[in-house]
Amino acid sequence: MKTKILTLSIATVALLTAFTNKETVKSVTVAKVAETAFKMDAKASTIDWTGEKVTGKHTGNINFASGEFNLAKESITGGWFEVDMTSITCTDMKGEYADKLLGHLKSEDFFSVEKNNKSKFVITAVAPLTGDALNNTTVTGKLTIKGITNDITFPANVKVIKGTVVAFADVKVDRTKYEIKYGSKNFFEGLGDKAISDEFLLKLKIVANK
Numbered sequence: 001m002k003t004k005i006l007t008l009s010i011a012t013v014a015l016l017t018a019f020t021n022k023e024t025v026k027s028v029t030v031a032k033v034a035e036t037a038f039k040m041d042a043k044a045s046t047i048d049w050t051g052e053k054v055t056g057k058h059t060g061n062i063n064f065a066s067g068e069f070n071l072a073k074e075s076i077t078g079g080w081f082e083v084d085m086t087s088i089t090c091t092d093m094k095g096e097y098a099d100k101l102l103g104h105l106k107s108e109d110f111f112s113v114e115k116n117n118k119s120k121f122v123i124t125a126v127a128p129l130t131g132d133a134l135n136n137t138t139v140t141g142k143l144t145i146k147g148i149t150n151d152i153t154f155p156a157n158v159k160v161i162k163g164t165v166v167a168f169a170d171v172k173v174d175r176t177k178y179e180i181k182y183g184s185k186n187f188f189e190g191l192g193d194k195a196i197s198d199e200f201l202l203k204l205k206i207v208a209n210k
Helices: 002-031 095-106
Strands: 036-040 046-053 056-072 075-084 118-128 137-145 148-161 164-174 196-209
Touching: 056 196, 075 137, 137 164
Parallel strands: none
Antiparallel strands: 036 056, 036 196, 046 056, 046 196, 056 075, 075 118, 118 137, 137 148, 148 164, 164 196
């Protein structure tokens, strides 16, 4: 009799354990947060660039080509975008001076646009950012320029407004990491007031919709 009772107890415990494990697995699966894809509105999104040199600076615009972002609970979890390098413009000069600058920026000395007409950024990690009055997210990813890829991290302000993603970011890029060394005092001596800063600034505004 004792043997039967012991056997029944063991069977009951095994059954309860199996049931509990199944419930645990089920609850984890249900708790997984669903992601939603948002497609970039390339016309509403903008990039302003600034390049500095000893004697001043140049400014301009460049267009996004396309992009897509994944969100979960109104937070970015991943995504990518491409930039149309052929669309670069100059806003601080006009006429032949602007044309000369743009020709140089598109040449082999800088972005080699004929061979590399697209640049791309792919998000690899996203984290909440606190203590920053302007930004709420830290974005890390791989930036490809001239076919060369490097990791880059920058702060961003990401919001979801009435079903639309709106993000702003100031991104500093070290051009020498992409073999753009023209006018860099870190690679050439005696440049004087012709030296150009190794970093250029990109001010991004990204708009994306479901």
